[in-house]
Amino acid sequence: MTDLRPETSPPIEAVLFDFSGTLFRLEEDDSWFAGMELDSSLSPAQSREVDGHVQAELMRRLTAPTGRSVSMTPEALEAWMNRDLAPHLHREAYLHVLRESGLAHHHAEALYAHVIDPSCWTPYPDTGPVLAGLRRRGVTTAVVSNIAFDLRPAFDPLGGGVDEFVLSFEVGAVKPDPVIFQTALDRLGVAADRALMVGDSDEADGGARALGCRFALVDPLPTRERRDGLIAALWAHGLQV
Template identity: 70%
Template sequence: MRTDSVIKAVLFDFSGTLFRLEEDDSWFDGITVDEKAVDGLVQAELMRRVTAPTGSSVPMSEEQQHNWANRDLEPHLHREAYLHVLRESGLTGDDAAALYPKLVDPASWTPYPDTAATLNGLRDAGIKTAVVSNIAFDLRPALATAGTAADEYVLSFEIGAVKPDPVIFETALARLGVEPADALMVGDSEEADGGARAVGCAFALVDPLPTAQRLDGLIAALRAHGLHV
């Protein structure tokens, strides 16, 4: 790896950045939406609703909005919030309960083609890394299965803060021992991940395309900031 940059650490979002939740057709065997079999378009819409980094996509009561807003802070709120979204999308309660575990299983997540090479290349170059994620489950096993790891994991449900709250970025920087001006945040959300700019980090936006359609998005994002994996 060659570096033309003063960057000493790179922070990465997880969903839509390092990994993507890509459904298997088998997940929907026997599941119906509004009493109709699930086709590809319906699958895609369901996955969009449960993976959008910000906003909500179905009607919610005040309590349900609270659960959704705080879903990445408490696993039980995450479950309630996503079961509501699935039910409001036309699934029965039983079908929603059967599908939900797939969404929070690290084995269900697919790494982007350049994820391992990017993280391992940064480590080899002595550049520190952290995964900074709004998430309600432990994602470490997904990275281990992909043959890589970060130096630090700053997960919302473990620290009690969600992006774009400055606390989550400041926690990552403190754990890595770097100043904001020496760090780059890479993520797929201007609103959530781009919040790193408020504490003084550089920011690179990646497109959360299907993994087969984004072969070197991480490598390109780093290159634009003087890091060459």
């Protein structure tokens, strides 16, 4: 007799997390912009004042996971396309974005310094509890990030809780390339069909589905507006923490 019962998915043994917009968010402090003005020679149509609207747009340009927001020369585009593979390209790419957005060079340098400072990144309210809860359940975790600086220190105030960090500039591959996801799975010793990828970009993070991983999309809202997005994403895939 043919078994007509629906197939069930194997249990999740590992969760892979994106970093920016998923576990942490780069949220500006007004002090970052103190004394900053737009360079009217670069952006004559805009007010010289870096007000709240300008701040929000600059932060969007610094954290958008895909696409580009300013005009680029061939050299700048080359740096942008490879920015997450090498620190010097990351620096070159984002300083270009900030300068093209109207910031004078010294202001662009100051703002970029916050981008690559792990202490400037804010964890979502449920990041720590989720990582601790998964560890208690015996579910291993990895941070899989397109990034060109060492973000590990950002997790120190949370007590760690991550088993592996798979960072694009260290492994030479960027999402959605399957190589970066496979590297995480290999390090954790978990098959793709027993892993869940959680991220804020369907285009980049959703690339894990090509290997057979499950995928949960979260909204990269400000941390004060997304209190339990990670918990909800895990619950939707049968993981209660």
